[in-house]
Amino acid sequence: xxxxxxxxxxxxxxxxxxxxxxxxxxxxxxxxxxxxxxxxxxxxxxxxxxxxxxxxxxxxxxxxxxxxxxxxxxxxxxxxxxxxxxxxxxxxxxxxxxxxxxxxxxxxxxxxxxxxxxxxxxxxxxxxxxxxxxxxxxxxxxxxxxxxxxxxxxxxxxxxxxxxxxxxxxxxxxxxxxxxxxxxxxxxxxxxxxxxxxxxxxxxxxxxxxxxxxxxxxxxxxxxxxxxxxxxxxxxxxxx
Amino acid sequence: xxxxxxxxxxxxxxxxxxxxxxxxxxxxxxxxxxxxxxxxxxxxxxxxxxxxxxxxxxxxxxxxxxxxxxxxxxxxxxxxxxxxxxxxxxxxxxxxxxxxxxxxxxxxxxxxxxxxxxxxxxxxxxxxxxxxxxxxxxxxxxxxxxxxxxxxxxxxxxxxxxxxxxxxxxxxxxxxxxxxxxxxxxxxxxxxxxxxxxxxxxxxxxxxxxxxxxxxxxxxxxxxxxxxxxxxxxxxxxxx
DNA sequence: GCGTTAGGTTTACAGTGTTAACCTAACAGC
DNA sequence: GCTGTTAGGTTAACACTGTAAACCTAACGC
Numbered sequence: 001x002x003x004x005x006x007x008x009x010x011x012x013x014x015x016x017x018x019x020x021x022x023x024x025x026x027x028x029x030x031x032x033x034x035x036x037x038x039x040x041x042x043x044x045x046x047x048x049x050x051x052x053x054x055x056x057x058x059x060x061x062x063x064x065x066x067x068x069x070x071x072x073x074x075x076x077x078x079x080x081x082x083x084x085x086x087x088x089x090x091x092x093x094x095x096x097x098x099x100x101x102x103x104x105x106x107x108x109x110x111x112x113x114x115x116x117x118x119x120x121x122x123x124x125x126x127x128x129x130x131x132x133x134x135x136x137x138x139x140x141x142x143x144x145x146x147x148x149x150x151x152x153x154x155x156x157x158x159x160x161x162x163x164x165x166x167x168x169x170x171x172x173x174x175x176x177x178x179x180x181x182x183x184x185x186x187x188x189x190x191x192x193x194x195x196x197x198x199x200x201x202x203x204x205x206x207x208x209x210x211x212x213x214x215x216x217x218x219x220x221x222x223x224x225x226x227x228x229x230x231x232x233x234x235x236x237x238x239x240x
Numbered sequence: 241x242x243x244x245x246x247x248x249x250x251x252x253x254x255x256x257x258x259x260x261x262x263x264x265x266x267x268x269x270x271x272x273x274x275x276x277x278x279x280x281x282x283x284x285x286x287x288x289x290x291x292x293x294x295x296x297x298x299x300x301x302x303x304x305x306x307x308x309x310x311x312x313x314x315x316x317x318x319x320x321x322x323x324x325x326x327x328x329x330x331x332x333x334x335x336x337x338x339x340x341x342x343x344x345x346x347x348x349x350x351x352x353x354x355x356x357x358x359x360x361x362x363x364x365x366x367x368x369x370x371x372x373x374x375x376x377x378x379x380x381x382x383x384x385x386x387x388x389x390x391x392x393x394x395x396x397x398x399x400x401x402x403x404x405x406x407x408x409x410x411x412x413x414x415x416x417x418x419x420x421x422x423x424x425x426x427x428x429x430x431x432x433x434x435x436x437x438x439x440x441x442x443x444x445x446x447x448x449x450x451x452x453x454x455x456x457x458x459x460x461x462x463x464x465x466x467x468x469x470x471x472x473x474x475x476x477x478x479x480x
Numbered sequence: 481g482c483g484t485t486a487g488g489t490t491t492a493c494a495g496t497g498t499t500a501a502c503c504t505a506a507c508a509g510c
Numbered sequence: 511g512c513t514g515t516t517a518g519g520t521t522a523a524c525a526c527t528g529t530a531a532a533c534c535t536a537a538c539g540c
Contacts, residue, residue: 031487052526052527052528053527053528053529054526054527054528062487062488062489063488063489063490064527064528064529065488065489065490065529065530066487066488066489068529068530069486069487069488070487073528073529074527074528074529105468129430130426130427130430131430163470164470165468165469165470166466166467166468166469166470166471168462168463169459172456172459172460172463173463173468175424175427175456175460176420176459176460176463178423178427179419179420179421179422179423179424179427179460180416180419180420180423181419181423182419182423182426182427183418183419183420183421183422183423183424183426184415184419184423186370186422186423186426187370187415187418187419187422190369190370190371216412216415219409219412219416220412220415220416220419222408223408223412223413223416223467224463224467224468225467225468225469226406226467226469227463227464227465227466227467227468227469228345228405228406228413228464228465228467229405229406229465229466229467230403230404230405230406231406232473233472233473233476236473236476271518292495292496292497293496293497293498294495294496294497302518302519302520303519303520303521304496304497304498305498305499305519305520305521306518306519306520308498308499309517309518309519310518313497313498314496314497314498
């Protein structure tokens with residue numbers, strides 16, 4: 001848990017101590033966004049459990065039922081918060097690679113690392129985005145930019161064109177890479193990583209969870225690049 | 241959503257219509273397991289939202305507060321259900337590969353496929369196992385067998401020994417493979433796969449989500465085996 | 481002036497997990 | 511045999527939750 005990160009333009013889990021907002025006059029134009037911001041802050045501060053209609057209302061200076069004039073129900077409000085989280089993650093990824101050469105494998109890898117970092121630094125956002133919904137899964141379409149999908153896809157296509165990664169269906173590759181980093185992060189959010197990593201030998205005493213997760217991802221990069229098949233290329237070169 | 245699957249020894253989401261269990265006499269020896277079974281059934285039938293203390297109590301013929309004589313709180317009860325889910329998933333994986341040759345890549349791949357199938361067929365179990373917890377992540381240690389981890393690890397080690405997959409830290413490889421399938425499944429549980437897969441071209445009209453997810457995994461297998469790096473081996477052979 | 485509407489309020493309902501107080505039958509010790 | 515003690519129950523109650531219903535009020539169009 002390092003101090004304030006200068007490289008991190010968007011950091012949510014410990015937001016600045018937001019003074020209790022309030023919408024003074026009835027029908028003020030910014031009421032809806034004030035509600036959304038209050039919900040956002042409550043989420044970041046206390047997690048999903050802290051996001052209740054009454055809490056949001058009281059923080060914004062309204063009764064809980066007044067919120068129903070702006071949102072159909074709690075789910076609709078949460079959906080908007082999630083939508084914001086998607087946008088935020090997309091921004092995060094975009095900034096993480098803006099100075100990296102297009103078409104490089106390095107850029108693709110940096111996106112993976114940024115995804116992990118976003119998830120670990122904005123845990124509450126990440127959790128609510130991928131929270132288990134009671135019924136239907138959340139629809140992605142309609143979300144502006146569809147999160148980091150397009151960002152990653154762009155970099156993958158460029159890397160294919162430049163020959164940095166092999167020719168394949170870009171969407172399959174994107175989903176593959178997304179699965180790897182998403183799976184890594186969600187596994188470690190569900191199960192105590194210390195317990196797993198001291199077996200792996202990566203949990204060297206006093207290194208925190210973010211470091212360990214990133215270190216593991218570093219090891220994954222090799223596998224992603226070269227695959228699991230035996231290294232026949234090295235064999236062939238040795239034979240020559 | 242195919243009919244009853246003969247190959248599927250454990251299927252949870254649509255359990256047989258369980259008659260309302262009850263623990264007749266006070267202090268009956270099976271009360272605790274009756275509670276756990278009731279909780280299990282409620283979870284499978286109606287998801288996490290259906291699992292309330294009062295519902296469990298009434299199904300088992302007790303008041304909600306009586307459950308507190310067997311479990312400290314709801315979380316403790318859920319933990320036991322989760323523990324059972326872990327065991328169940330381990331059994332599922334074990335059976336899925338019991339007839340497959342040890343040391344083969346095929347066996348490792350079958351474990352991935354089985355993981356996906358378990359998740360899709362036992363959605364409620366899978367969801368509650370990896371549900372976002374408010375505070376600390378769930379500890380894995382103490383769970384007998386630690387889920388499928390040891391099963392997969394065993395197969396990976398054997399595949400390394402037989403030369404089917406390259407030499408590497410087995411725990412890193414296991415976490416990598418686990419991440420891939422776990423990420424794939426959780427992404428598709430959170431986001432509507434139809435929306436993503438019609439872009440990918442895998443969502444061909446009337447094929448269901450399980451089929452599409454497995455089809456995508458099939459495509460992943462290639463990447464897992466050969467990696468993303470350009471196929472220099474083919475180049476080399478072509479050059480010769 | 482009057483109806484309509486947006487944006488509020490308070491009240492209330494049906495849930496939730498959980499605690500406190502109480503009851504009851506079984507068992508151990510003297 | 512009487513007396514704790516304890517395990518396993520009960521009901522009532524508390525503090526929450528999302529949300530619906532009824533009501534109020536100021537602004538606006540006609």
